[in-house]
Amino acid sequence: MNIQTSSKFDGPGLDHLAPIGxxxxxxxxxxxxxxxxxxxxxxxxxxxxxxxxxxxxxxxxxxxxxxxxxxxxxxxxxxxxxxxxxVPLLTLERARDIAQARTLIEAELAARALANLTHADIERLEVLTAEYEDTSKAQDVATLNHAFHFKLYEAAGSPVFMPIVESLWMQAGPYVRAAAKLHSPLTDTAATLHHRGILAAIKAGDREQVSAELTADISQSFAILERADPDFWVAENGAAS
CATH class of the missing domain: 1.10.10.10 (Winged helix-like DNA-binding domain superfamily/Winged helix DNA-binding domain)
Structure with a gap:
């Protein structure tokens, strides 16, 4: 039996589509x-x-x-x-969940990106890191940190993982903000220690080290929250509610 196929999308399902505005x-x-x-x-x-x-x-x-x-x-x-x-209230359990989810997915994306990064991509990551080290404004730091990570992740070419990562970053935002109240990791050059480590691992072609440095970078803010006094959680949520 011969089955004829058409190269044109002419099925009735197209009737349900509308022009993109x-x-x-x-x-x-x-x-x-x-x-x-x-x-x-x-x-x-x-x-x-x-x-x-x-x-x-x-x-x-x-x-x-x-x-x-x-x-x-x-x-x-x-x-x-x-x-x-x-904005959801803070809990240590949720902080741990978000940290673990980010570590699992983002470390994998960083490792996948390694083979796809171009010389121009690496130069851009270097520039973002240098700009991060040169600014003391928290808002600029947050923007540059996001730009660094997502420039790296986009090279992995995963349309499935990227929306998940964006969602996790939105959920993580209030926790990173809370951690900054306990410490100021986003306003000193030590904050880019693992960005530099990621770049060194990229240049060495070391997939495992890229993942390890990425994991360490994500863990910084959440480690601060792990050490927080229980009263901090009560005060943080009580002041915001």
């Missing part, structure tokens, strides 16, 4: 909130009301509610009563 207001709101979460700009327990966010961003409430709902579905925020949304 430009980036929506909701997309832009989502991206700003996502980036702020990733960079640790919000405290645990911080409350969001759609109307307040809309006024701050000079937009209507509807796209704000949609963006907040999207972040809730990604576990970066949590829904509360009266249409309020908040």
């Amino acid at each position: 430009r980036e929506t207001v909701q997309d832009r709101i989502y991206r700003q909130l996502r980036d702020a979460l990733i960079q640790g700009r919000f405290d645990a327990g911080e409350i969001f009301l759609a109307g307040d966010v809309a006024q701050r961003m000079s937009v209507s409430s509807m796209p704000v509610r949609e963006a907040l709902a999207r972040l809730v579905s990604e576990r970066a925020l949590e829904a509360m009563a009266n249409r309020r949304v908040r």
Whole structure:
């Protein structure tokens, strides 16, 4: 029996597709909130009301509610009563979960990236590290740290892992912020120790060492939280709620 196939996508399923439009207001709101979460700009327990966010961003409430709902579905925020949304409260158990998940996935991505990095990619990682060492502004440091890691991970070429990593970074943001209150690892050159280690391992072609340095880099903030006094957790969550 001969089975004929067509190279054209002409099935009835196409009837359900629509033209792709430009980036929506909701997309832009989502991206700003996502980036702020990733960079640790919000405290645990911080409350969001759609109307307040809309006024701050000079937009209507509807796209704000949609963006907040999207972040809730990604576990970066949590829904509360009266249409309020908040940054989740801190727990040591959740901190450990996030740290382990980030370590497992990001160390694998870094190892995969090794074979794909170009000379230009490595130069860019060097520049980002140097800029990180030269700044003392926490917001700039957070931006540069994110840029370094994601430049590395993108070279792995994994469309499956990357959204997972973005979600984990959003969830980790308040924990990194809390760790910075106990210590200032993001404002001294020692903070780039493992970035330099990652670069050295990349140049040596050492896959295992790339993963080891990446794991050590992720672990810095979470190690600070592990050493925190129990009263810190109560104060941190109590002050934000």
